[in-house]
Amino acid sequence: MIVVELIKMIRRPRTWLIIGMLVALPTLVAILLAVTDLAPRPGTGPPFLSAVLSDGTLFPLAALGVVLPLLLPIAVAVLGGDAIAGESQTGTLRYLLVRPVGRTHLLLAKLATVVAFVLLAVLVVATVSYAEGRLLLGRAPATGTVSLSGSTLSQQELSWRTALALGYVIICMLGVAAIALFFSTLTRSAIGAALGTIGVLVASTVLLGLDAAGALHPFLPTRYWLAFVDLFRDPILWRDVVRGLEVQLGYLTVFTLAAWANFGTKDIDD
Amino acid sequence: MTSAALSNGHVIRTRALTKRYGALRAVDAVDLEVRSGDVYGFLGANGSGKTTTVRMLLGLVLPTSGEAEVLGMPMPTARRSVLPRVGSLVESPAAYSHLSGSANLALLDATGSDRSRRQVRRTRIATALEQVGLDPADRRPVRTYSQGMRQRLGLAAALMRRPALLILDEPSNGLDPQGIHEIRRLLLELNAQGTTIFLSSHLLAEIEQMCTRVGVLRGGRLILQEELDTVLRPTGLVSVRTPDPARSRDLLGVAVVSVVGDRLLVRAEDPAGLNAYLVGEGVSVDEIGPYRRTLEEVILEVEAAPA
Numbered sequence: 001m002i003v004v005e006l007i008k009m010i011r012r013p014r015t016w017l018i019i020g021m022l023v024a025l026p027t028l029v030a031i032l033l034a035v036t037d038l039a040p041r042p043g044t045g046p047p048f049l050s051a052v053l054s055d056g057t058l059f060p061l062a063a064l065g066v067v068l069p070l071l072l073p074i075a076v077a078v079l080g081g082d083a084i085a086g087e088s089q090t091g092t093l094r095y096l097l098v099r100p101v102g103r104t105h106l107l108l109a110k111l112a113t114v115v116a117f118v119l120l121a122v123l124v125v126a127t128v129s130y131a132e133g134r135l136l137l138g139r140a141p142a143t144g145t146v147s148l149s150g151s152t153l154s155q156q157e158l159s160w161r162t163a164l165a166l167g168y169v170i171i172c173m174l175g176v177a178a179i180a181l182f183f184s185t186l187t188r189s190a191i192g193a194a195l196g197t198i199g200v201l202v203a204s205t206v207l208l209g210l211d212a213a214g215a216l217h218p219f220l221p222t223r224y225w226l227a228f229v230d231l232f233r234d235p236i237l238w239r240d241v242v243r244g245l246e247v248q249l250g251y252l253t254v255f256t257l258a259a260w261a262n263f264g265t266k267d268i269d270d
Numbered sequence: 271m272t273s274a275a276l277s278n279g280h281v282i283r284t285r286a287l288t289k290r291y292g293a294l295r296a297v298d299a300v301d302l303e304v305r306s307g308d309v310y311g312f313l314g315a316n317g318s319g320k321t322t323t324v325r326m327l328l329g330l331v332l333p334t335s336g337e338a339e340v341l342g343m344p345m346p347t348a349r350r351s352v353l354p355r356v357g358s359l360v361e362s363p364a365a366y367s368h369l370s371g372s373a374n375l376a377l378l379d380a381t382g383s384d385r386s387r388r389q390v391r392r393t394r395i396a397t398a399l400e401q402v403g404l405d406p407a408d409r410r411p412v413r414t415y416s417q418g419m420r421q422r423l424g425l426a427a428a429l430m431r432r433p434a435l436l437i438l439d440e441p442s443n444g445l446d447p448q449g450i451h452e453i454r455r456l457l458l459e460l461n462a463q464g465t466t467i468f469l470s471s472h473l474l475a476e477i478e479q480m481c482t483r484v485g486v487l488r489g490g491r492l493i494l495q496e497e498l499d500t501v502l503r504p505t506g507l508v509s510v511r512t513p514d515p516a517r518s519r520d521l522l523g524v525a526v527v528s529v530v531g532d533r534l535l536v537r538a539e540d541p542a543g544l545n546a547y548l549v550g551e552g553v554s555v556d557e558i559g560p561y562r563r564t565l566e567e568v569i570l571e572v573e574a575a576p577a
Contacts, residue, residue, distance in 0.1 A: 004380045013368060091364030095427065098328045098360070099381045100353035268330040269322070 001105055005113040009079075018075045019121050025071060026063035026129045034136040047229040052137050059133025060126040061165070061232070067125060068169060068225060072118070073201055074194075076173045079117055080180025081193030083110035084263065088188045094268050103264050107181065111256065114177040118170050126166075151234040161236075165228040168241060172225050175248035176201065178255035179221070185263040188270055218243065221251055279305050280339070281435050281466045282327060287336035289322050296322045298490035299336065304468055304483070309461050311477030311498070312470040313569065314487035320470045321361055323487070324439050327468075328358055341435060354382060357433035359441055363424020367413040371423045372399060372406050378427055398426040403452055417444035425453065429460070436460070437468045442476060454480055478502075478565045486569055494572045501568050504560050508538045510548070511557040518553050535561055 009015050029049075033039060039053045040046075046069075048062035084107075087093035096106060153161070179200055183193035204220040207213040217223055224244025230237035282304035289297040297319040304310045314320045325331040327338055329346030338345045340352050365374040375395045386394070396406040402422040412420065421444045428436060441457070442450045458480065461467050471477055477484060477498075484501060486494040494501070511533050512518050518534055519526050527535040538544045545558045563571075 001381055004377055007380075008366070008377065011369065011373075090366065091362060092366065094325075094328075094330055094360050095358075095364055095378060096381060097330060098353055098356070098358050099378065100329070100349050101381050102350075265332060267325075267332060269325060 001101055001109045002112050005109045006116055009113050009117060015117065019124050022067050022071055022075060022121050022125050023128045026066050026125060027132060029066055030059060030132040030136050047226065052133060054138040056133035056137035059137055060129045063125055063129035064169065072173060073176050074198060075121065076114060076118060076176045077180045077197035078194045080114050080177040081184050081197055082190040083181055084184040085187050085193045086190040088270055089190055097268060104260060107260055107263060111177060111181060115170060115174060118173040122166055122169060161231050165231050168228045171245060171248050175221055175251035178252045182255040182259040185259045219247060223247065281306050282340055282468060284338045285336055287326060287338055288334050289326060289331060290334040295490050300492045302485060303495065304466065306466055308483050309467045309469065309481045311481030311484040312468060313477055313484060315472060318487045319490040320487055321439060324360060324437060324470055327437060354431065355434045356437060357428035357431065358437040359424045359428050359439055361439050363420045365412040365423055368411050370409050370411055371404055374412060375427055375430060379430060394430055398430040401429055401456060402426045418446060418449050421445055435466045439470045441469065474565050486572065488573055502562055502565065504562060506537060507561040508536045508541045508544055509559060509561040510534045510536055510555060512553055512555050514553050518548060521551055
């Protein structure tokens with residue numbers, strides 16, 4: 001079932017359109033930086049962006065920092081929102097269920113497909129932006145990459161930290177996917193489910209800017225998204241990463257269970 | 271066909287099957303009985319509860335109360351073992367519009383639990399497409415299909431795994447007369463090979479031409495369930511058309527049940543004898559024969575009866 005869902009995702013033109021859009025933004029940023037030579041001052045703007053003019057190999061990380069706050073979650077909300085509602089809209093849901101495909105099985109396959117999409121998207125973004133970084137931006141110093149704390153990271157160390165960061169981003173997006181999947185089981189409208197999810201994320205971002213909501217901050221889904229930056233400090237600053245993981249796993253569990261409870265006994269009458 | 275289904279002879283059996291939506295009883299205490307080998311015609315107006323019943327049989331909608339057995343096993347509990355042997359078309363066909371017909375079937379085929387080899391699957395898909403008159407080599411996306419072709423694709427999906435039971439909701443929707451004829455012939459052929467067919471429709475003519483047994487649903491209640499032959503058996507009446515209805519009525523007296531225009535319905539055992547009598551009395555007869563009700567008349571009659 002998971003394989004079938006993956007094939008469906010890969011063969012869908014929309015998937016590649018979204019990935020194209022995810023790649024387009026960092027590309028634009030790379031071109032603008034290369035042409036103007038105006039990097040944000042250190043400590044401002046998206047993470048790593050200030051460093052890429054001198055070290056182009058950092059650009060994949062900067063690109064992730066660019067797409068993560070907005071574009072990637074929207075893509076995940078669209079895909080997750082489409083998961084059940086989209087099948088319901090086209091009428092294919094009932095034919096899947098009478099095949100039969102177990103309802104729980106279908107939910108898990110859809111969730112796994114969103115993870116696969118995030119992985120695919122992140123890999124494409126990272127690969128393309130690496131090439132862009134090498135071609136358009138500063139050459140890497142031969143000594144190795146400089147961490148955010150100023151010390152030098154070896155190529156090997158940079159590799160596993162990047163892998164960790166990717167894993168962290170995927171788990172963050174899994175939380176979003178679970179919320180979208182839950183909304184997707186509530187409605188027949190894929191757009192409605194996607195918008196609902198985006199609404200939650202926007203609300204979370206608004207509350208993060210509000211000091212009066214301080215007590216809620218540690219529980220908001222978007223609170224620790226950019227904590228993957230801490231993985232490139234020396235030594236690694238684990239605190240926010242770990243909290244981020246806890247929060248995302250919480251959202252993942254709660255909303256996956258809610259989706260399962262709702263979808264498991266739902267009458268399919270469209 | 272399972273031994274269980276054979277042992278009691280029922281492929282579908284429901285007891286007091288009920289689905290309530292709030293105060294509305296969409297399906298109300300329905301006792302369906304579909305036997306192995308039947309072509310069962312499930313009739314009812316739009317909104318009479320046909321589709322909800324079909325969805326309950328397939329485990330898509332959960333009944334409020336009552337039981338349903340399909341292929342001798344309880345639904346929806348046994349859906350894992352029942353559904354692989356049931357082919358279905360529910361309301362309208364559905365497909366991923368950016369993929370070709372055969373790609374759609376391949377995806378659907380791959381979702382099941384059976385682990386057939388690639389070649390077996392490919393043959394199975396090609397056969398199903400050919401059966402319904404679609405070209406397996408057609409690579410155009412379903413988006414470009416006509417409604418009739420979509421309907422055929424939906425049927426192919428239902429036939430693909432050679433099910434023991436076909437549950438088809440309005441299978442001739444969107445087909446032209448030629449297509450309807452082809453599909454009817456295909457279904458009868460499959461039935462002759464042992465497939466039980468449960469056909470839901472609001473087209474009386476379609477049911478009358480194909481089915482061996484009918485069930486009629488009205489307002490969620492099953493108001494008639496009978497062999498088609500029994501429903502349409504001779505009524506003991508003879509229909510007479512004559513240019514002289516008044517005279518005939520005088521001659522036949524109380525045997526005349528009704529006179530409508532130039533047509534009389536007469537209670538009589540023997541149409542030939544009646545003909546001879548009338549002609550002997552100098553009444554010319556344009557047409558005479560045993561009177562059979564059409565399915566439509568039967569249904570109108572049952573519906574008119576107080577529930």
